[in-house]
Amino acid sequence: MNYHYISHVLYQFIYSEPIYRELGGTFLVWRPAVRWKVYRDFRFHTKVGGRWLSLPRVRLVDRLNLPRLSGVLIANSLYELGGHRQDGLRTVLMYHGTSDKIPRASQEVVNQFDYYLLAGPKNEKRLTAAAGIDLDSPRLVRVGNWMFDRVVNGEYDLDRLRARFGLTDVSRPTILYAPTWAYGGGTLLQNFDHFVQTIPREYNLIIRPHYAERHLAPRLARRIPRKYRKHVMFANSGKPMHHHYIDNLVIADLLISDTSSMLYEYLITRRPIIISATDSDEVTTSDEGMSVPHVVDHYTGKEDILRLIRRNLVEQPYRNDLERLLQSCFYFNDGHSTSRCLDFLKHVPV
Template sequence: MKTILFCQNNYAFGILNPIKKVLVHKDYQFIWFVADKIRNDFPYSEDAYTSEIKDLEAFKADAIFVPGNEIPHYLRGLKVQIFHGLAGEKKGHFRIRHYFDLYLTQGPYFTDRFKELSQIHKDFDVIETGWPKLDIYGKDKNKYNDDKLLLLREYEAEKILLYAPTFSPKLTSAPFLLDELKQLADNKDYLILLKFHPLMAQEWIDAYKSLAKEVSNILFQEEKNIIKFLLISDLLISDTSSVIYEFILLDKPVITFNNISETINWENTDDYSQLEHLVKSNLQEDVFAEKRRLIKQQFHPYEDGLSAQRMVEATETYIKKHGVPKKRKLSFLRRLKMNSKFGKASK
């Protein structure tokens, strides 16, 4: 099975790499598509990769795994949506854009909704597999324990707190927590890590980098893959970001500000001045532990670390049954958008 791993943003690398490992194990040929804007961030330069759509046309794939919203309709291959997050409340998460033949979902909450939509649109199928980015939770959850111990010793801290806000201008807490985080850092028992989405506005990246330079126990993290920081942190501070669910699945407490989810099963407030109090109370009492278990059952019940394998096998089986699409049928306006974004198909 010839496969394209399609990356338009750098968060896709950590989602697709577990799939790549399965493809290598199966001795399948694959190529990464790495958009020009993220080519300098690409960590797997020893693999075959390209930033040219014409190379993907020439590759003639059987399957294309996409943790994003778009894929050129004219590329050969089963177009497989594998998602870039777990935040179903985000605008557009359940929007059907008609670029994909197959949706591989993370858990029942997503599967049920997309199956309902598949009955309406009748131009894609849905299979639940789990999410490959979280395979490390099942296989190597303690991978960074030594790194955590070294950090705690170096900064003489007791707990690691992670601040990971969304980039969305309407939803981000970044403009409101600069002073609150600085005040929180007065407690030297806390080591505070800052990890921002790659699409965060530059003014807030610059502001928080300045804060980290000013305060010794606040560290701004440049590494692209957030998984390490999720694993080593004891508590997450955020807003309306899909990273909330990735952290909750580790069974650790979360504090959010103005989260827009209809069902909130963690600490949420609209009062930024409560940060210090809420951090202390959630570390000590953790009253949301039972509700976290309910989220796990609905959003990602898989603990075996085999979601990437299920994705590849589900794709193999689907192709054996339905064949490999030469292209995707789209409306004129959708085709026009893809042509504008990626260029027209080669003749």
């Protein structure tokens, strides 16, 4: 079986990495800059026939006029594809992240795939509504969040990860600030100066800009007060395999975010979350029972952020609510979601 992976930007491809690692295949990109980034970041990331391959196979294509393909085409983003209705080819959406953002794509685009591998009820509700698909459709394949498996199975080395991100004072709790970008009302510039002048008084602070705002990091880093620089680190979201977002999650004791998918991905750690309040007409939080913003504390700029962090770390007032949200938003959470994906992809009828 041939496997192909297609997406818009580099960081979205990391949602195919657990599959690519086992099945190999070819990356399809429609932007030359992404091609070279895939070469750089996906070296030594697949084992085929019992050996690790060094360079990935990457092919530059016209996404609106795809070449002749066979096997399975796995997409991680919602962009219109053309020429994908081919004999011997099936298309599968493995969407990147779970959030409250309203898909920007049209119903026709969201509905263009043969199958949808679903991390949980939250994404199922959002994608089926956007695509106009019935919930009992055989096109929906419920596998659970395959990105959670490493966390559930404890497949990480905390000491190595802390060193990779520059955490030297492990006696302090670590706060992860991971805002989204303009799509969703990102709060990086809104909060940056106050956070770097306040949070490092008591805590380590890792700042993970969204991939679309990674270019801001060098300029912002110069605004960190000198006395706090050893306690403030930037995650390099421009190199998402080396500074993987899952690695950020497991070393953080508390997350601050706005409408980023990190709000929901972080649930698997069962640790506290604070919302950085924002306003965006591209987000809906109306789904009671599957909404982090309906449960946790919000920081609007008026509250004492240190007091808010301290309360959540010490009292953990929403522990039970966050556990309920984890079970409501994601299927299984048992460390075997990648295996379910692989089982389906190996046997998908083409």
